[in-house]
Amino acid sequence: MAKKVKLKKTLVDQILDKAKIVHESLAINALEGELPNDIKREEIFKTLALTGDKSGPVIGIVQITEHLSEKKLAKISGNKKVSMIPQKDLQKTTGYIHGANNPVGIRQKHAFPIFIDQRALELGQMIVSAGEVGRSIRIDSQALADFVGATFADLIED
Template identity: 30%
Template sequence: MSKKVAKTNAMRLLDTHSVPYREIVYDIDDGEIDGMSVCRKVGAEPAMFFKTLVAKSREKKIYVLVIPVLEHLDLKKAAKVIGEKHIDMVEVKELLGLTGYIRGGCSPIGMKKAYPTYYQQSLLNHEEIVVSGGRQGLLIGLAPADLLLMTQGKTADLIVR
């Protein structure tokens, strides 16, 4: 028994471009929305479940960085890849205004603006990866090539080693 899921900006954009994806709905009533808890709830392998992070340069230029959910972003490495001297994570209170999404529901697809987007290169090792669907309690599974195309994304090594 599955209930109808209200479309998010991410889903509408994928539908408009006829990009195949699958919806994965999970319960958030327990407050457990951290990566490991969500992986457990939906039965996803952590290596194929990616989180969306948003950073900014000192000049306030915004960047989207998408890495495996259990990994940690290396800000110095990411700044070098992007071509900036220094980047910092945006504050949670800035996220909605910049992206149209809230913490725990930030999708790399369908943000308010098309920001430069970089993915941990390991996404290419999977036939399908999972990202936020645009709100807490909703994930989207899709082919990495489709995700890269929809976001004009680039791949690089972005994580702490």
């Protein structure tokens, strides 16, 4: 069991609290080091910022253990092709640095289409970044999708 420490609320925590959306604040860096025993790698999702040839920026959210299929994301988002936003352009596009992109914060500032891999719905809950490197939230997958206007779809490379 992870040690329960009173964490300083991130902006994402504050937004979700204000909206009365139940979530759990976590101090984990999913990209490095060991995970607490009560967290499985497949529960952790990465928020990827891409740009479509027709739509402009589009957000794809997949498990950190999987690879996003750009083909599938392009098709579902109405693009012919999508490609990752270069790291040097990431912060000016989404407002976040690499490793801190999150659907809640992005949705507050931008109306980018957001797609979450359907495995999140199957798991029931998911862990995503809380907008700061080393901080995450655990949240009901459907509640998150409803709040950010996301669509569930198969986004994983076969």
